[in-house]
Amino acid sequence: MLAGYTRFSEWYEALDFVHLMLNTIKDLDHVTLSLMLNVSAGLLDHEMGKKVHGYIYRHDLHSNLMVGNALLDMYGKCGNLNSARVWFNQMSNWRDRVSWNALLATYGNHHLSEQALTIFSEMQWETKPTKYTFGTLLAASANTFSLYLGKQIHGFIIRHEFQIDTIIRTALVYMYSKCRCLEYAIEVLKGAVSRDVIIWNTIILGCCHNHRGKEALELFGVMEAENIKPDHVTFHGILLACVEEGLVEYGAKCFKSMSNEYCVLPRLEHYDCMIELYSRHGYMDELEKFIKTMPIEPTISMLTRALNACQKNEHARLGEWITEKINEFQH
Structure with a gap:
C-alpha cells in the first residue's frame, strides 16, 4: 500500500498510512524505511526525515544501500545540502551510481551548476556516469541558463561515445532551448532516428521560449507529417506560438481541433x-x-x-x- 501511494505521489495519503502502520508494527525493515524517507522527501518534511534517520541509526540499518540512497535523496529534496553532502561522504564504502546521481540532482535542483560539475568530475574516479547523470546535469544547465556547463556535458557524451538515446537527446534539446541556442537545439532534434511526442513538445516550447512562434508552428507541421499525435502539452505550445505571432484565427481553430479532432480536453x-x-x-x-x-x-x-x-x-x-x-x- 505504501509503495503504491509513493509511486503515484499521493504523499498525504502515504503519510496517513505511515501513522496507521506505526500503530500496529514495531519493527521496520529497510524497504519500509526507504519508503518513509520517500514520503518525507515528497512532503519536504525535513523533521520527519530526521526522525526516520534516527531510527535507522538506532537499529544499525544505515549501511543498507537502499536506505542510504533514500536518505541522501530526502536531504537533497528537503534543501539540506550540508546534511546531504555529509551523509554522502559517510557512504563512501558502499555508495553506488544512484548515490552519485542523487547528489548531483541535489545540487542541480538548487541551481548550483558549478558545484554539480565538480561532483561530476569526482564521480568519474569512482564509477561511470549513466544517462540519468547526463539528464540531471543538462537539466541543471538549463535551469541556470549555463550554456558552458551544457556544452561541457554534450562534449563529454560525444568524446566518450555514449549512446545519445531519446532521453539524452530530449535533455539536450531542452538545455539548448533554455540557453537561447535554438539552432543547436534544432540540429540535435534533426539527428534523432525516431522522435516521440516528448521531444517534439520540448522543441516547440523551446521555440516559444525564444519568441520564435513561426518556427514552432513549422515544426508542428513536421511533427504531424511524421504521424506523431499531439497531446495537451503540444497544444499549449501551439497556442503560445499563436499568441506570439498574432495568429488569432489559427489559434482558435487549433483550440477547437483539440477536442473535435484529437480527443484532447483543453x-x-x-x-x-x-x-x-x-x-x-x-x-x-x-x-x-x-x-x-x-x-x-x-x-x-x-x-x-x-x-x-x-x-x-x-x-x-x-x-x-x-x-x-x-x-x-x-x-
Whole structure:
C-alpha cells in the first residue's frame, strides 16, 4: 500500500498510512524505511526525515544501500545540502551510481551548476556516469541558463561515445532551448532516428521560449507529417506560438481541433492562452463570447488580463461583467 501511494505521489495519503502502520508494527525493515524517507522527501518534511534517520541509526540499518540512497535523496529534496553532502561522504564504502546521481540532482535542483560539475568530475574516479547523470546535469544547465556547463556535458557524451538515446537527446534539446541556442537545439532534434511526442513538445516550447512562434508552428507541421499525435502539452505550445505571432484565427481553430479532432480536453493553460490571444490582439467580441461560455471559472489572472483589454479597446459591456466577476472573487 505504501509503495503504491509513493509511486503515484499521493504523499498525504502515504503519510496517513505511515501513522496507521506505526500503530500496529514495531519493527521496520529497510524497504519500509526507504519508503518513509520517500514520503518525507515528497512532503519536504525535513523533521520527519530526521526522525526516520534516527531510527535507522538506532537499529544499525544505515549501511543498507537502499536506505542510504533514500536518505541522501530526502536531504537533497528537503534543501539540506550540508546534511546531504555529509551523509554522502559517510557512504563512501558502499555508495553506488544512484548515490552519485542523487547528489548531483541535489545540487542541480538548487541551481548550483558549478558545484554539480565538480561532483561530476569526482564521480568519474569512482564509477561511470549513466544517462540519468547526463539528464540531471543538462537539466541543471538549463535551469541556470549555463550554456558552458551544457556544452561541457554534450562534449563529454560525444568524446566518450555514449549512446545519445531519446532521453539524452530530449535533455539536450531542452538545455539548448533554455540557453537561447535554438539552432543547436534544432540540429540535435534533426539527428534523432525516431522522435516521440516528448521531444517534439520540448522543441516547440523551446521555440516559444525564444519568441520564435513561426518556427514552432513549422515544426508542428513536421511533427504531424511524421504521424506523431499531439497531446495537451503540444497544444499549449501551439497556442503560445499563436499568441506570439498574432495568429488569432489559427489559434482558435487549433483550440477547437483539440477536442473535435484529437480527443484532447483543453486544460486551464489552454483557456489562459486563448484569453491572452484575444486580449492581446484586440478581438473583443470573440473574447466576450469565449470567456462567458468557458466550462470552467476564469481565474483572477484571466479576468484581470481581459479587463485590461476592455479598457484599452473601450469595450464597456464586457468590462462591467468582468468587474462584477472580480468583485465576486474578492468577497
